[in-house]
Amino acid sequence: xxxxxxxxxxxxxxxxxxxxxxxxxxxVQDSIRALPHLRHHLVVGADSDADLARRQTGAExxxxxxxxxxxxxxxRDLAALxxxxxxxxxxxxxxxxxxQSKAGVLARSAAAATGGPxxxxxxxxxxxxxxxxxAENWVFSRVERFLGRRTAAFCVVGADxxxxxxxxxxxGDRLHVVRSGVPLPASLPPRETARRLLDERHGTVPGRxxxxxxxxxxxxxxxxxxxxxxxxxxxxxxxPPDLLVLGDGPERDRLVAELDALGLxxxxxxxxxxxxxxxxxxxxxxxxxxxxxxxxxxxxxALVQSAAAGTPFVAFDVEGVRELLALGxxxxxxxxxxxxxxxxxxxxxxxxxxxxxxxxxxxxxSPDAIEASYRSVVERVLGVHLPVAEPAANFVVDIxxxxxx
Numbered sequence: 386x387x388x389x390x391x392x393x394x395x396x397x398x399x400x401x402x403x404x405x406x407x408x409x410x411x412x413v414q415d416s417i418r419a420l421p422h423l424r425h426h427l428v429v430g431a432d433s434d435a436d437l438a439r440r441q442t443g444a445e446x447x448x449x450x451x452x453x454x455x456x457x458x459x460x461r462d463l464a465a466l467x468x469x470x471x472x473x474x475x476x477x478x479x480x481x482x483x484x485q486s487k488a489g490v491l492a493r494s495a496a497a498a499t500g501g502p503x504x505x506x507x508x509x510x511x512x513x514x515x516x517x518x519x520a521e522n523w524v525f526s527r528v529e530r531f532l533g534r535r536t537a538a539f540c541v542v543g544a545d546x547x548x549x550x551x552x553x554x555x556x557g558d559r560l561h562v563v564r565s566g567v568p569l570p571a572s573l574p575p576r577e578t579a580r581r582l583l584d585e586r587h588g589t590v591p592g593r594x595x596x597x598x599x600x601x602x603x604x605x606x607x608x609x610x611x612x613x614x615x616x617x618x619x620x621x622x623x624x625p626p627d628l629l630v631l632g633d634g635p636e637r638d639r640l641v642a643e644l645d646a647l648g649l650x651x652x653x654x655x656x657x658x659x660x661x662x663x664x665x666x667x668x669x670x671x672x673x674x675x676x677x678x679x680x681x682x683x684x685x686x687a688l689v690q691s692a693a694a695g696t697p698f699v700a701f702d703v704e705g706v707r708e709l710l711a712l713g714x715x716x717x718x719x720x721x722x723x724x725x726x727x728x729x730x731x732x733x734x735x736x737x738x739x740x741x742x743x744x745x746x747x748x749x750x751s752p753d754a755i756e757a758s759y760r761s762v763v764e765r766v767l768g769v770h771l772p773v774a775e776p777a778a779n780f781v782v783d784i785x786x787x788x789x790x
Contacts, residue, residue, distance in 0.1 A: 395479035396424040399444065400469065400492035402455055402485035404433040407601070408509045408565050408686050409485050410441070415566045416482055416507055416540070417442050419759035423480070428472070430454055430488065455487055462491065469495035478502050480767065486512035486525070493532050503537035503766050509565050509683040510542075511549050515703065515721055516681030530554035537766040540759065543684035545704035563758040564750045567686045568662035569693045579671035586664070587629070587656050594626035594735055597672035597696075599665065599687040602634030607678040609636065610724060612643035614676065615652065617728040626735060628653040631668055669694035674734040679703055680721055688714070692745040699730040715743035
């Protein structure tokens with residue numbers, strides 16, 4: 386199965402709803418990197434940066450499927466399903482690997498309908514559960530129950546997320562925890578040094594405590610609550626902290642306006658996206674506490690980075706938070722939507738005496754561990770042994786830029 390006639394390597398088809406910059410895109414990169422003895426083709430949805438996908442994944446072929454979109458769009462969804470069925474049926478693929486919810490539903494359905502290759506669904510969060518509406522929960526939990534028995538394996542970012550899928554009827558022996566790769570620091574500077582770097586690079590005020598947020602400024606992450614949280618901290622503390630925001634997104638201007646409206650314009654620094662991982666490490670190391678106010682997650686990568694920096698966090702009690710605490714991270718999980726409880730927990734972290742550095746076991750996030758996990762899952766699915774080796778350079782081919790439907 387690992388070879389396709391005359392010694393040619395088998396080909397895996399990856400399908401991703403949207404390829405931009407984020408955790409699920411990193412999983413595409415990780416899964417391809419883990420399987421150098423397979424050839425890899427990648428189909429991405431309409432709202433994708435195909436050039437970025439080519440550069441980051443090294444896939445042999447990358448196509449944009451214009452009818453593959455994130456929102457529910459029955460006509461386009463049907464057209465995407467037809468195109469994917471045709472591609473799976475004629476492409477000679479040995480494996481279909483899906484990433485993100487819409488691609489997961491359509492491409493796995495296409496593979497099952499054609500009686501084609503086995504499918505593996507790699508995901509960093511669920512499309513149902515807390516944070517979703519009643520209709521979404523009803524539909525997607527039943528869709529995953531149906532497709533779960535037609536999916537050879539699931540690669541999920543954490544044990545909490547695996548439990549959510551098992552609870553709706555996905556067979557437990559098909560659920561495998563495979564972490565999402567995230568840059569982690571090789572070493573940590575003293576906190577005083579990291580804080581000085583923060584003040585020099587981003588203009589934070591020396592001596593003021595810092596609450597940090599890392600991530601995209603998009604509605605799902607509830608970034609506007611950061612302003613409300615900061616206001617509550619200023620109302621109850623004699624020496625309140627400032628806010629440091631590492632990230633960018635569509636809610637940036639609204640967050641700035643909310644900070645101004647609450648009289649906090651001089652107490653927040655928004656750096657925008659930091660492309661250098663070391664600067665993110667230094668910032669987290671120099672801050673006093675990290676906050677995350679999402680209502681749905683799989684396993685928050687920002688909190689993994691915070692734990693690696695030895696910085697405590699406070700987050701709504703979404704999937705993955707208690708998993709990190711159990712691994713030795715310092716912090717608190719508070720009930721969903723309880724901003725008052727978040728403020729209480731942040732005050733406690735800012736004022737409590739910390740005994741030494743927290744040491745969390747993050748070994749399963751190492752690149753070697755992630756690659757080994759993906760390889761193990763695919764070996765089970767294909768029934769072959771895939772040796773560990775450096776990937777060969779992809780040959781250059783002239784390929785179409787778009788899949789026609």
